[in-house]
Amino acid sequence: MPAKIKTSSDADYRFALRHSGAHIMAQAVLRHYPQAKLTVGPVTDEGFFYDIDMGEVTIGPDELKKIEDEMRKISKENLPVEYLEMPREEAKLYVKKLGQTYKVELINQIPEGEPISFYRQGEFTDLCEGPHIARTGELKFFKLLNVSGAYWKGDQNNAQLQRIYGTAFEKKEQLQEYLKMIEEAKKRDHRELGKKLDLFSFHPWSPGIPFMHPKGTIVYNEMQDYIRELYREYDYREVITPMIYDEALFQQSGHLQGFSEFMFKMPDADEHISCLKPMNCPGHCLYYRGQLFSYRDLPLRIAEFSKLHRNEKSGALHGITRVRAMSQDDAHIFCTEDQIEAETASFFDFVERVYRTFGFEKYDVKLALRPEKRVGREELWDLAESTLQKMLEQRKVPFELAPGEGAFYGPKYEFHIKDAIGRSWQLATLQLDFALPERFELEYVGADSHRHRPVMIHRAIFGSLERFYGVYLEHCEGYFPTWLAPIQLYLVPVREDHFKFVEEVAESLNRELGLRVYADTEEGNMGGKVRKANVARVPYVAVVGDKEIETKSLAIKSPKNGDFGVKTLAEVREKLLKEVQIRSLESLFLSN
RNA sequence: GCUGAAGUAGCUCAAUGGUAGAGCAACGCAUUCGUAAUGCGUAGGUUGUGGGUUCAAGUCCCGUCUUCAGCACCA
Numbered sequence: 123m124p125a126k127i128k129t130s131s132d133a134d135y136r137f138a139l140r141h142s143g144a145h146i147m148a149q150a151v152l153r154h155y156p157q158a159k160l161t162v163g164p165v166t167d168e169g170f171f172y173d174i175d176m177g178e179v180t181i182g183p184d185e186l187k188k189i190e191d192e193m194r195k196i197s198k199e200n201l202p203v204e205y206l207e208m209p210r211e212e213a214k215l216y217v218k219k220l221g222q223t224y225k226v227e228l229i230n231q232i233p234e235g236e237p238i239s240f241y242r243q244g245e246f247t248d249l250c251e252g253p254h255i256a257r258t259g260e261l262k263f264f265k266l267l268n269v270s271g272a273y274w275k276g277d278q279n280n281a282q283l284q285r286i287y288g289t290a291f292e293k294k295e296q297l298q299e300y301l302k303m304i305e306e307a308k309k310r311d312h313r314e315l316g317k318k319l320d321l322f323s324f325h326p327w328s329p330g331i332p333f334m335h336p337k338g339t340i341v342y343n344e345m346q347d348y349i350r351e352l353y354r355e356y357d358y359r360e361v362i363t364p365m366i367y368d369e370a371l372f373q374q375s376g377h378l379q380g381f382s383e384f385m386f387k388m389p390d391a392d393e394h395i396s397c398l399k400p401m402n403c404p405g406h407c408l409y410y411r412g413q414l415f416s417y418r419d420l421p422l423r424i425a426e427f428s429k430l431h432r433n434e435k436s437g438a439l440h441g442i443t444r445v446r447a448m449s450q451d452d453a454h455i456f457c458t459e460d461q462i463e464a465e466t467a468s469f470f471d472f473v474e475r476v477y478r479t480f481g482f483e484k485y486d487v488k489l490a491l492r493p494e495k496r497v498g499r500e501e502l503w504d505l506a507e508s509t510l511q512k513m514l515e516q517r518k519v520p521f522e523l524a525p526g527e528g529a530f531y532g533p534k535y536e537f538h539i540k541d542a543i544g545r546s547w548q549l550a551t552l553q554l555d556f557a558l559p560e561r562f563e564l565e566y567v568g569a570d571s572h573r574h575r576p577v578m579i580h581r582a583i584f585g586s587l588e589r590f591y592g593v594y595l596e597h598c599e600g601y602f603p604t605w606l607a608p609i610q611l612y613l614v615p616v617r618e619d620h621f622k623f624v625e626e627v628a629e630s631l632n633r634e635l636g637l638r639v640y641a642d643t644e645e646g647n648m649g650g651k652v653r654k655a656n657v658a659r660v661p662y663v664a665v666v667g668d669k670e671i672e673t674k675s676l677a678i679k680s681p682k683n684g685d686f687g688v689k690t691l692a693e694v695r696e697k698l699l700k701e702v703q704i705r706s707l708e709s710l711f712l713s714n
Numbered sequence: 715g716c717u718g719a720a721g722u723a724g725c726u727c728a729a730u731g732g733u734a735g736a737g738c739a740a741c742g743c744a745u746u747c748g749u750a751a752u753g754c755g756u757a758g759g760u761u762g763u764g765g766g767u768u769c770a771a772g773u774c775c776c777g778u779c780u781u782c783a784g785c786a787c788c789a
Contacts, residue, residue, distance in 0.1 A: 272716095278785075325780095435715050439781090530789065617747065647751090
């Protein structure tokens with residue numbers, strides 16, 4: 123077996139470089155902390171990390187600096203990297219002698235017949251399958267990024283390790299560019315934008331639940347109204363079902379088994395345990411069971427936007443993308459088995475339409491299969507999984523299998539989109555459920571006048587509105603398309619004697635066309651007002667003075683597209699209204 | 715929840731263990747201006763919170779809450 127040493131002409135040289143980065147980092151750690159026990163140190167898309175059991179020592183910024191300095195020394199020493207193999211038992215003895223007990227476990231995991239390989243540089247030897255660079259001096263442009271916790275083998279019952287993250291590049295400029303990219307990503311962080319644009323905030327007395335401010339609420343409601351509008355087209359019926367239920371409901375649905383600790387519970391007036399609902403499905407099952415449906419009523423599409431409360435672990439909370447209270451664009455489709463195909467097809471259509479509106483052109487689909495913790499008979503799982511897979515194959519949608527990642531009542535599609543800077547997000551989902559209809563004994567009367575069991579399809583397009591909101595905010599960097607923008611047109615009067623005109627214009631556009639136009643008649647000069655509009659990322663800004671009043675026109679500018687010149691009021695009315703109505707991503711003022 | 719870090723005015727940030735400060739925002743007065751900040755002034759704080767050490771704590775120690783990075787979780 124040849125040593126896997128890579129040179130700069132190899133396609134996977136960067137991989138080798140980063141892999142060696144992890145080794146050099148581990149070597150530096152051991153020079154300062156000889157008691158440290160190494161576990162695994164893989165390469166990632168962004169760089170590398172090493173999970174290390176540091177014993178009593180905790181690594182903070184100072185220690186990180188010390189390790190990074192030591193790495194520079196190792197790089198200067200320019201140690202040659204050697205490859206060596208050992209028979210299994212000898213290898214185990216060797217790592218034991220080094221005190222690297224986790225490595226013994228790793229050796230045990232290597233299948234029989236495969237070589238047990240090591241790489242050595244100077245005094246440091248590590249179990250590793252490579253590849254690596256030829257000399258430590260090749261690692262020049264690197265940086266340690268941060269330290270965090272991680273669990274041995276990713277299991278929270280195991281020892282907690284310290285994970286040190288770093289990255290490395292072949293060229294100095296590449297490293298600088300990467301560090302700049304991190305800064306860029308910080309700038310579009312939805313939590314920062316939410317504060318800056320006055321969309322939402324949080325208070326320590328309600329951790330994980332946002333205050334949607336007036337501007338933020340406009341965006342939220344526009345998103346929800348859009349889905350509502352499509353519900354009419356796709357023949358969904360909206361309901362509002364109870365927020366609080368007796369525990370018995372979730373006992374029956376099976377949610378209590380897996381998610382009991384994630385529910386907010388409280389005693390009601392009679393000391394029964396009540397739960398704030400964490401999802402709508404069981405409630406919709408109760409609604410369905412409240413009457414007898416015929417096959418003629420199916421498919422029955424029941425939608426609901428109610429707030430759902432989930433007692434998420436504190437460490438899981440993240441801005442508005444992971445919250446303790448949220449609304450889903452949730453719906454459950456009760457249908458017959460032979461309606462599944464048409465419903466799935468219609469859902470794909472629905473999803474694509476919504477994503478196009480928001481400018482997400484591409485998505486990836488994952489098919490998540492039965493998890494370990496599940497309810498429902500195995501033959502129903504077989505049926506559900508094969509149905510979903512068949513559907514994807516028929517539509518020729520490329521997909522990836524995700525074994526073990528399905529919901530506890532059924533397999534699911536996960537739709538993943540990529541945002542403006544290439545990050546991937548899971549949003550829409552469709553889940554095929556034979557289990558809940560059985561647990562709730564749901565029925566319909568067939569054409570044969572006998573009772574049959576319907577299938578239940580769980581589906582959401584945004585997923586949670588809060589999450590989609592956050593993702594989209596980062597995607598558009600706060601530059602909402604006009605239909606979503608809290609203020610759509612910002613009017614800046616030149617002098618005080620222009621106030622009356624801008625107020626009239628705003629008033630007429632707002633009242634007659636339902637637009638959101640703001641006339642800035644506050645104190646301050648026009649330069650400052652233009653700046654305010656731009657900082658607020660308002661799609662259109664118009665300065666209004668003598669000229670405009672005389673010709674009944676507006677001088678329109680957009681922070682994104684620049685100057686559109688002077689437009690008549692009539693044209694502005696028409697274009698703005700149309701842009702909002704068709705929910706255009708692009709400015710209609712661009713085309714003449 | 716776990717490991718680590720952080721929390722000072724509405725926002726962004728200063729302040730060797732020794733009188734808590736600046737810019738923006740707010741408010742007041744003046745200014746009436748043609749496309750990213752008009753000038754002057756006023757007010758704004760139990761330094762997240764509860765304890766402790768000290769002659770003296772924003773600063774040091776402990777608890778707690780929240781936030782951040784990541785892990786684990788995600789019906």
